[in-house]
Amino acid sequence: MSKYTRKLKKLIDTAPVEETAVLVALIKQNQSEQEVEEHLDELAFLTETLGAKEVYRFTQRLEKPDVRSFVGSGKLEEIQAYVKHFEVDMVIFDDDLSPSQMRNLENELKVQVYDRSLLILDIFLNRAQTAQAKTQVELARFQYLLPRLTRMWTHLERQRGGTATRGGAGEKEIETDKRIIRNQITLLKEKLRKIEKQGETQRKGRKGIVRVALVGYTNVGKSTLMNLVTKSDVLAENKLFATVDSTVRKVVLENISFLLSDTVGFIRKLPTHLIESFKSTLMEIKESDLLVHVVDISHPGFEDHIAVVNQTLNELGAGDKPVLLVFNKIDLVPKMPSEEALMNMSELEVEEANYLDLDRLKNVYTKKMGIEPVFMAAQDGTNIETFRKSLVSQVKKQHKKIYPHYLESETYDLSQFDDME
Incomplete structure (x- = not known):
């Protein structure tokens, strides 16, 4: 093997791997399948904006979300089998999940679970440039994550500019994480108040x-x-x-x-x-x-x-x-x-x-x-x-x-x- 071949192989082996995602949506009462597909197209665009690739879509017609797992038990088994077989990195839902639904889904699927709000929050975190925008997004993100924290969460350590970062927060004790988040929320609110005062002066x-x-x-x-x-x-x-x-x-x-x-x-x-x-x-x-x-x-x-x-x-x-x-x-x-x-x-x-x-x-x-x-x-x-x-x-x-x-x-x-x- 020539040194150029070895160098190329090394570059391929160390290249960042694009994460994959499956998208999930419910077809609710008075909704057409076409309308849901349009919403999933937008969700796919959001997923791409975050830096991940959509590989499959799951839809289910339900009058209202399942209290425990958002989708029905049969559909959850389908998603679980697909995610396991194709080694999918994340599952993204087109609606917001309750804290208990989020915990149950992560326990069942064994991968990172996003709902629509968290997906948008992470995109905002990657996109924010000014001190004010960064502070606003971090505050909103911490407030959203606090009741949804589990051992599987990796969002707290997510770095701007990509979705491949792993580890960190998921290894800590949940109660310790919650205390840290509450402290961060207090600090961010105070920081935002100071920035807003400067903004008021500018607007005047x-x-x-x-x-x-x-x-x-x-x-x-x-x-x-x-x-x-x-x-x-x-x-x-x-x-x-x-x-x-x-x-x-x-x-x-x-x-x-x-x-x-x-x-x-x-x-x-x-x-x-x-x-x-x-x-x-x-x-x-x-x-x-x-x-x-x-x-x-x-x-x-x-x-x-x-x-x-x-x-x-x-x-x-x-x-x-x-x-x-x-x-x-x-x-x-x-x-x-x-x-x-x-x-x-x-x-x-x-x-x-x-x-x-x-x-x-x-x-x-x-x-x-x-x-x-x-x-x-x-x-x-x-x-x-x-x-x-x-x-x-x-x-x-x-x-x-x-x-x-x-x-x-x-x-x-x-x-x-x-x-x-």
């Missing part, structure tokens, strides 16, 4: 200028749009929760000055602990004068996404703010053909093509929102000028409504907001 310094917040479901292109408008370098990639930290940038368009913030994306069943812990970051939304709601129009469930975002905004007390709706990624939507072309197509062909009537959508949402929506593609800049004009128009309205002293020729000194995050 932003008075006198209109604030605009980008909101939307996760992975709809908010950060790409932020970069396009502000010419900054906010992280934008095709993964869920690419942005966890709130980022604020100054913008001047047509002699109109305002602040634009990019916020964490929403998702269905966003963990309650996470919303609670992130309230200080989400204050950017609550204290904004205008919301720009970005929607991925290429996603088949975009209307459900709109509903999830609106519900979350209501929970945050921001449901009554003026909203500019932006339908993004129109470059990925099949364009509606001419009437003549439609006449020559079968109903099945039209249905499978999944055409969207953008004119109809525009009329529907203009009537519903009171503001004409924008259709664009942030990735390649399609209709960016239309978006800028609509944004400036709405910002002007907020200037005149909130700051009566505002003059058309007036500009603001924004040097205090340079490099704001």
Whole structure:
């Protein structure tokens, strides 16, 4: 064996192995199998974002979850056999598990068990960059883990940037772990209070200028749009929760000055602990004068996404703010053909093509929102000028409504907001 062959073999032997996962969901009353599959597709994307690979899906139709093991005993045996035979690393459930369900499942399956909330929390932990975001996520994670602690848990020692870390917390006595976690929760709360005071001081310094917040479901292109408008370098990639930290940038368009913030994306069943812990970051939304709601129009469930975002905004007390709706990624939507072309197509062909009537959508949402929506593609800049004009128009309205002293020729000194995050 040559030295090059030995070197290659050594690299292969020491390369990190991608963890595998099976996904589990219940088909509840009044739910279709298609709807559950769409939810599992999102769960698979979350799993990929964490760094693991989906290898199989289990579904079961039940009116309500089994109190002991979430799924029925027969389905649990199926999962157990599959996990053992294929040496699967983790089992991920699309709903939250009670502490007793979590313990029972780990005892039965002998592998790491995630529910939806814990999966999202671990992704946030990997994604958080600022001290505030890291503290918020760690606090939410510890609060969630405390009642669910077992000897099998490895989450306490999980390192940012991967899912392969093993050992540590699972070897300690559970009561000792719980005491450590309670102490950590106390320390993190105190740390977060200090950070929030600094944030309040920053926000007070932003008075006198209109604030605009980008909101939307996760992975709809908010950060790409932020970069396009502000010419900054906010992280934008095709993964869920690419942005966890709130980022604020100054913008001047047509002699109109305002602040634009990019916020964490929403998702269905966003963990309650996470919303609670992130309230200080989400204050950017609550204290904004205008919301720009970005929607991925290429996603088949975009209307459900709109509903999830609106519900979350209501929970945050921001449901009554003026909203500019932006339908993004129109470059990925099949364009509606001419009437003549439609006449020559079968109903099945039209249905499978999944055409969207953008004119109809525009009329529907203009009537519903009171503001004409924008259709664009942030990735390649399609209709960016239309978006800028609509944004400036709405910002002007907020200037005149909130700051009566505002003059058309007036500009603001924004040097205090340079490099704001």
